[in-house]
Amino acid sequence: MLAQGLELLIDGLARGVILSLFGLGITLVFGLGEILNLLLGVFAVVAVIACSLLLRAVPGVVFAGLIAVALVALFALVLDRTVISLVYREDGEDRILLGIFVTLGLSLFFEGLLFIYYPGSVFLDVAVPSISVAGANLTGSSVAVIGAAAVLFGLIYYFFNHTYLGIGTQTVIQDETGAVLCGIPPRRVQAIIFVLSAAIAGVAGVFYALDAEVTPASSFTLTSFAIMVSIVGGVDSISGTVAAGIVLGIIMTVAGSLFGSYLATVTLFAAAIAVLIYKPEQIS
């Protein structure tokens, strides 16, 4: 019983950190530039597909994953400089609405292209051996994901609290005009964060594909999960999003194993609705 609980907790935690990363992808871009990036799932799926293709040429999933994430970052940079720039020209509620529709349109566009060229499902089978602790058989990939994510969270924490760019980003989140007065160019910071969020989504996608099959259709599901986690976490709070992801991941895994997988998803969306009804002013 205890062993089973531990197994569930580790799987839940792994799912939680992946959700946290996806949530961060939304939180960073929305908190900073008020664009609800519905393209996020596409970045994740592109990273997974690139990683699986690269695995044929380069040794090791870590190396392949890093190159794939770099490619996704490049892809995001091109998008930011072109279409997303048109969205940033608007401001206030117009930007929010335009952001939703433009990224929705783009996500359909790329999802369709992915379906045409890579219609199958991808599963990064790296066969991490399972680990036995106190009679519990812990999923190897879950433990690896938790470890890697912990390092990543550390890096993200360092970036936002100890680098000039990170502190500049927090300034823009707090007050765009104030940031300009301090000599921080918001548009450049927004571009860097857009690319960073895509890279984070790419990493999350690769983590996700270690334990689940990814198809082009997953991009829509992953985006919707990311938005819900970000909302539960408070939309512009980085630590809130990380905490929300972890808690929701554990709840979803436990709910899933007790009541069936569809209720796990329902729990996630219901939590987001409850938070929005309780605190609708967090997105304004």
Next chain:
Amino acid sequence: MNVDNTLSSLRGQLPVVAVFAALLLVPPLFFDPSTTYLSRRFITVMIFAIFAMALNIIFGETDQLILFMGGIAAVGSYTTVLTAEYFAVSPWLTLFVGALVSGAFGGLICYVAARRQFTVIVLAIVTFAFQMIIMEVIVGLRDVTGGTTGIPFRDLALPAVENLTGMGAFAIQFYVLVGVFAVVFGVYTWLTNSKYGLAFAAIRQDEFAARATGIDVIKLKVFAGFLATAIIGFVGPFYAQATGIVIPGLFSFNGVDVLVLIILVLGGLRSRFGPLVGAAIVIYLDNLLSQFGQWRTVTFGLLLTILFIYFQDGVLPMAKSVYEERGIRDRLAGLRSGE
């Protein structure tokens, strides 16, 4: 003087008469009993035009963006089909139960949204989350809903009328939908020309100012929400009927909401004929692209992006303003009068 007034009001009504006359002529001209494909497409145009009219009422008039139109249509359809089965009555009766349940659900959400002062985006996200929940629940409760295999459904037919008039089932369904469209069109026209239209405009301009002038903003928003979702819930079963089956896939976000949004933006927000024109264009495109598989998704994605970046006010209104700005109307008028 009076005769002039009547004449000019008749002239104003001319486009309405022409459009409905054209709609009535569709079945005899295009419906071929040997192939149901084309008839089904026309029926889909009417269904999506009505969906877009509903979105026009709730989003166009009161600025409440809902992204669970597919989910609401599903609630309407499943309620209609399941209650008809359970009570062993005709779905023509339970259709109204479905609409009522959908409207109550939509109205309740709009009530909470208005009371908690949701912004457009909060309501959009909440309704999107409901869309996902509705889909999950329908798939999950497979004992009741049949899950992804669905429930075969063809009971919204009128065999007696078919026998009496000698028309095909699809032609009759099309006429029923034209009737529903006419009612929704009439309600919308009446709404926008009445004091409600003024109140809606006031809410769109400045909600607080509207409240200050004594407008009950919450009541009006709930009213618009109830009306729009009841309409969507009412038409949902016809969508299932046209396909012959009630399945969750029919009511997905991409399958309904995205298309309706494109239709509304193509036709123009708050335009009376926009939804019909938009639906005709989008369903025609959909038909054209269906043979190219996923290129359909690619094209619609691109269309959505371009429409929102460059034609936010709608293609029809934009064409109209270009037409007026360039003085084409005056030149045409000049030609007509021989100047």
